Amino acid sequence: MTRFNTQLVHGLPVHDNTTGAVNPPIYNSSTYAFESVDAMPRWDYARSGNPTRDFLEGQIAQLEHGVRGFAFASGLAAIHAVLSTFSPGDRIVVGKNIYGGSYSLFNEFFSRWGLCIEAADTADLESLERIIAGNDGDGNDGGKQATPAKAVYFETLTNPLLQVNDVQAIARIAQRHGTHVIVDNTFVTPYLQQPLDLGADVVIHSATKYLAGHSDVIAGLVVAKDEDFAQRIYFAQNRIGGVLAPAECDAVRRGMQTLSLRMERQQDNALAIAQYLLAHPLVRKVNYPGLPGSGENAAAKGLRGFGGVLSFEVVPGVDPSTVLDNLHVFRLAVSLGAVESLAELPCRMTHFELPREERLKVGITDELIRLSVGIEDVSDLVEDLGQAFDKAYEELPAEDVESQLRSGAFA
């Protein structure tokens, strides 16, 4: 058996390619000929499957240690397909603090569709177990048999605060109640954690982010641990039809070949930037699980690394928009996980759909800036941040600077 980096580069052997091409071909065919009426070919119609998609699906299954992979037209199409394997009336426990599009899909689509979506703090394992078990803790069950949740859904690292969810601990709880575990592994990829090995049943990716890694394709991937779940997901993929087109499958495949190299550089750069920010007088808080102290905690939860996304808060009085508007190497944009560095203001750009009170409750303040660190020279990134902070400092009203100095904010 080959190892992870070899699997990234080569995937599974291609058997239908007699040309010697070192890359699997892109098959631009929607239909495949039968040799005779009775001879059902391996592929007949490209929505149901095609060799280009098969290659990527086999590869992600191999990388995530599952039985079968599935490629979708977006991360949300992937999540939609997985959730559609449940039935109206089923209770699904969903981690607080998930990707906004997923939150909206659960609460504005699947709740209308009859799934009972219940939010839970996945960091508070005791209350999580009560919610999964179906005991709401108010003592008013009246002796009724509690119905455990059908599934628990959460992200490995929360966005944009980068809290680490303990897949193994959550899976252990879920297994006690026969509850399926679905993990969105977008922020860490199989390079840093393979959730199926830690007890998850299904792992989902927005491959748009780290897996493809170049901000040039929208894609979603799913891997199932067992054949039963895989068959239900295949039904959803083939019948709802949100499949990834062959050319996009190839773009994801090519991106994935360099996943480890990109991720290593992104992590090195992210850690250096987190340390720079920690020491900067205009920064009051840095969220990055790779920082000393938080790192051990994260490693204990099964992570081999911490990815390239971090967030930080500027001190009161400093306008975070001024910092962002003055960045030149960092591009001001949503999304993450690509070779180029991106910066954004969650309260205005990625998390504006959350009511302000909700946002503040989970810690997404108006001063919070999120960075997705790329593979550039880290000195260019640090200098870029430095000159943007200088601009924001120059714009501070004089009385603000004085009161900040008195309060020791710039100490």
Ligand SMILES: *Cc1c(COP(=O)(O)O)cnc(C)c1O
């Ligand atoms: C981007 C993202 C999604 C949605 O994926 P799309 O490819 O944009 O549909 C889901 N989950 C997480 C964690 C994401 O970052």
